Amino acid sequence: MTAQPRERANDDQAASGQRVHGASKLPDRAQVVVVGGGIIGTSVAYHLALMGMKNVLLLERDRLTSGTTWHAAGLMATFGSTSQTSTELRQYTRDLYSRLEAETGLATGLKQCGLIELAIEPGRLEEYRRVAAFNRHLGVEVHEITPREVAELWPLARTDDVLAGFYIPDDGRVNPVDVTMSLARGARTRGVTIIEGVPVTGFLRDRGTVTGVRTDQGDVEAEYVVNCAGMWARQLGELAGVSIPLQAAEHYYLLTEPIEGVDGSWPVLEDPASYGYYREEGGGLMLGMFEPVCAPWRVDGIPPDFSFGELAPDWDRMSPYLETTMARVPVTEQIGIRKFFCGPESFTPDLLPIIGEAPELKNYFVAAGLNSIGILTGGGIGRTIAQWIIDGSPDIDVTAMNIDRLHPYQANPEYRATRTVESLGLVYATHYPHRPTRTARGARVSPLHDRLAARRACFRDVSGWEGADWYAPEGVEPDGGELTWGRPHWFGYWEAEHHATRDGVIVMDMSFMAKFLVQGRDAARELERISANQVAAEPGRITYTQWLNERGRLEADLTVTMLDDDEFFVVASDTAHRHALTWMRRHFGDAHANAADMTSGYAQLNVQGPLSRDLMAAVTGADMSNDAFGFRAARYIDIGFARALCIRITYLGELGYELHIPAEQAAAVYDRLIAAGEPLGLRHAGLKALASLRMEKAYRDYGHDIDNTDSAFEAGLGFAVALDKPGGFIGREAVVAQKAAGPPTRRLVQVLLGDPEPLMHHAEIVSRNGSPAGYIRAASYGFTLGGAVGLAMIDADEPVNQKYLDSGEWTVRIGDSVYPARVSLRPMYDPASKRVHM
Numbered sequence: 001m002t003a004q005p006r007e008r009a010n011d012d013q014a015a016s017g018q019r020v021h022g023a024s025k026l027p028d029r030a031q032v033v034v035v036g037g038g039i040i041g042t043s044v045a046y047h048l049a050l051m052g053m054k055n056v057l058l059l060e061r062d063r064l065t066s067g068t069t070w071h072a073a074g075l076m077a078t079f080g081s082t083s084q085t086s087t088e089l090r091q092y093t094r095d096l097y098s099r100l101e102a103e104t105g106l107a108t109g110l111k112q113c114g115l116i117e118l119a120i121e122p123g124r125l126e127e128y129r130r131v132a133a134f135n136r137h138l139g140v141e142v143h144e145i146t147p148r149e150v151a152e153l154w155p156l157a158r159t160d161d162v163l164a165g166f167y168i169p170d171d172g173r174v175n176p177v178d179v180t181m182s183l184a185r186g187a188r189t190r191g192v193t194i195i196e197g198v199p200v201t202g203f204l205r206d207r208g209t210v211t212g213v214r215t216d217q218g219d220v221e222a223e224y225v226v227n228c229a230g231m232w233a234r235q236l237g238e239l240a241g242v243s244i245p246l247q248a249a250e251h252y253y254l255l256t257e258p259i260e261g262v263d264g265s266w267p268v269l270e271d272p273a274s275y276g277y278y279r280e281e282g283g284g285l286m287l288g289m290f291e292p293v294c295a296p297w298r299v300d301g302i303p304p305d306f307s308f309g310e311l312a313p314d315w316d317r318m319s320p321y322l323e324t325t326m327a328r329v330p331v332t333e334q335i336g337i338r339k340f341f342c343g344p345e346s347f348t349p350d351l352l353p354i355i356g357e358a359p360e361l362k363n364y365f366v367a368a369g370l371n372s373i374g375i376l377t378g379g380g381i382g383r384t385i386a387q388w389i390i391d392g393s394p395d396i397d398v399t400a401m402n403i404d405r406l407h408p409y410q411a412n413p414e415y416r417a418t419r420t421v422e423s424l425g426l427v428y429a430t431h432y433p434h435r436p437t438r439t440a441r442g443a444r445v446s447p448l449h450d451r452l453a454a455r456r457a458c459f460r461d462v463s464g465w466e467g468a469d470w471y472a473p474e475g476v477e478p479d480g481g482e483l484t485w486g487r488p489h490w491f492g493y494w495e496a497e498h499h500a501t502r503d504g505v506i507v508m509d510m511s512f513m514a515k516f517l518v519q520g521r522d523a524a525r526e527l528e529r530i531s532a533n534q535v536a537a538e539p540g541r542i543t544y545t546q547w548l549n550e551r552g553r554l555e556a557d558l559t560v561t562m563l564d565d566d567e568f569f570v571v572a573s574d575t576a577h578r579h580a581l582t583w584m585r586r587h588f589g590d591a592h593a594n595a596a597d598m599t600s601g602y603a604q605l606n607v608q609g610p611l612s613r614d615l616m617a618a619v620t621g622a623d624m625s626n627d628a629f630g631f632r633a634a635r636y637i638d639i640g641f642a643r644a645l646c647i648r649i650t651y652l653g654e655l656g657y658e659l660h661i662p663a664e665q666a667a668a669v670y671d672r673l674i675a676a677g678e679p680l681g682l683r684h685a686g687l688k689a690l691a692s693l694r695m696e697k698a699y700r701d702y703g704h705d706i707d708n709t710d711s712a713f714e715a716g717l718g719f720a721v722a723l724d725k726p727g728g729f730i731g732r733e734a735v736v737a738q739k740a741a742g743p744p745t746r747r748l749v750q751v752l753l754g755d756p757e758p759l760m761h762h763a764e765i766v767s768r769n770g771s772p773a774g775y776i777r778a779a780s781y782g783f784t785l786g787g788a789v790g791l792a793m794i795d796a797d798e799p800v801n802q803k804y805l806d807s808g809e810w811t812v813r814i815g816d817s818v819y820p821a822r823v824s825l826r827p828m829y830d831p832a833s834k835r836v837h838m
């Protein structure tokens, strides 16, 4: 990184015998065009060739690494995430970099000198113990070490305030330029054409599919295009009509003059509480920084000719942070500064990368927005994109990273400028549960927002919507208060909302749910084709279904309501919004079936609880009796001047109704419900209650506890697969094969702690007879069941049935403690669903 990358780039080209800069002839055709020659583009090209793709072309605007890659610090950390996907991307990347030199003959500069993470305060210690347990479960070697051991490994660090260190001996650092060049050589050797000095200036498209790229030297036709243009990716995406909401921000490190005693074999040291990381560089130290409030760079657009560029450091803004960072290694306060480096890096609205096929344009893939971990995940990202293109669907859980989780409005200049201020600092924040997003709030609000605010709702960001999370009583601020791993101050208010749903009646605003009206002569046939369950059997009926891919893995989990022979209402969760819509549009093709996005047109109010029928009967003249309006019935009903679609369904495990109300009539319907609900003790319930209620009933939530790697049987959703329905469905063949293979040895189970005190959040390790068997994918607190409850995917070498569960002793590790647990295939709350059908 500091070793003159321009020369290095040319060295490699000379070494590989390839023509440099503008000398290669641009082909007319390629199977895949990769745009951008940073770590990500070269990794994608390398992996495409490795997996057998012929005729891959990589086009780089200037020279390889000239964007962000050349100046990265090169930290390699497998430790740090409680996401299986992220941890596996990191592990794969480290392994790849360690074997690349043997394959390509070009060194990557990987130095597995170790990594130490410091925990200075109890919240961080708790986080790192949880992360350590999770990372160990996935095969990362992590040791918790004492402050004295930290001092032995890193003598120049202040350790008097350190609670513990977390030492990962196999992590360390790499040279980002060298690894890029090594990947490029590996790609070329396998037949990839890499041409530098050719900017892509536009895209060719035909009926919603990308068909090539445009350059000043001519067009190149292609079956697939991958936008790996780093911080330029957003602008480049615009040329294709694809929204890629990432934003560059200033990112800093400081290089000191040589320091006596500094040793290149020392581990990399990270102290997030001091905003800093520390490693040897040129006999001195590199101090890298993640300041809590950061500065977006060039919201109006990245200059097209910015190459091997540096930004003038903002000393005034950075000085206070720098002082804190330097104080961790006091010698740096006395030594000369060789350079205070500032370079731009891309950040995304949720600090997760943007990968996958663009919803707007088929075969147009994106791999960008790496949030300062592009080097240490670059190998894994490249492998994933290549595998996805070649096989048609990804083989790892991409739900949190998929480009289709994001929305076009997030590319607004004002949104990017506002949100990005918070992004970079979150890398080093303690990742407490329930941490609220503080910036770019109010981007999307429900038609009932002001009324809920008047009821003292504490809102949180739900895919950009303001979602009422819980309600504060009079005299209490609707504010989350201090972040904690334990019980927050609002625990009791949440509990009251939970019990009100189980015992009485509540109203819950879920207007953020994605809603689609599907109409047309072929609508029934097409929805049956993409749904594993039978969804078009009877008008006026809702059906819970999954959509599967050809491999029989889950693509979506939603409901389809048949309104008429040729009219359906599809409702999916907020995170699945664009995925579900794209899935329909792509699969409907030329059929006479149209999916219209009605999300903004309807509010969704849930009226739930054993008294919900009484409340509904009080606001409408419709017959709400069980005989007339049974479970799964869907009808239009009148409430005052309004007409709403009322569906008897629940996600909370009680008698209940979902009301879809035209947005402009939502407030009036809400007012009626509130007035009529007073004698029934109607309460408001928020999304925290939604989480605890659905978790007791083990209802699944796509993207949280089930994902694109699971089959319906593994997810415990075999009951919703209509294998014998006429005409079949996408993925049926795979499902038949899964069924023939016998009961799954991998199965989602419900887990309940015996001790009512501890809380589970996510990623806690579940063991059977003392051996790790899986981890908690999502959890909440079961106020009715009397303890923390979650869903875990269990892996075994025999079928995971109830006998298997009952014959083992189950425990859950939370931080440093181990708690007995009960596990079950069936929901522990109301397993026969009597309350739902009452």
Ligand SMILES: Cc1cc2nc3c(=O)[nH]c(=O)nc-3n(C[C@H](O)[C@H](O)[C@H](O)COP(=O)(O)OP(=O)(O)OC[C@H]3O[C@@H](n4cnc5c(N)ncnc54)[C@H](O)[C@@H]3O)c2cc1C
Pocket (backbone or CB within 6 Å): 035, 036, 037, 038, 039, 040, 041, 059, 060, 061, 062, 063, 064, 065, 066, 067, 068, 069, 070, 071, 072, 073, 074, 075, 076, 198, 199, 200, 201, 228, 229, 230, 231, 232, 236, 251, 252, 253, 342, 343, 344, 345, 367, 368, 369, 370, 371, 372, 373, 374, 375, 376, 377
């Ligand atoms: C100060 C700093 C320190 C960092 N430290 C680390 C670290 O320690 N570890 C880590 O993992 N990450 C680190 N990062 C982050 C890392 O550098 C990035 O995540 C990574 O380099 C991004 O790679 P990329 O390929 O997406 O982008 P880039 O490297 O920017 O590559 C994009 C390429 O696309 C090209 N391009 C753009 N437009 C076009 C076009 N129209 N046609 C053709 N080509 C085009 C550009 O020229 C560029 O070469 C750091 C970043 C900074 C700023």
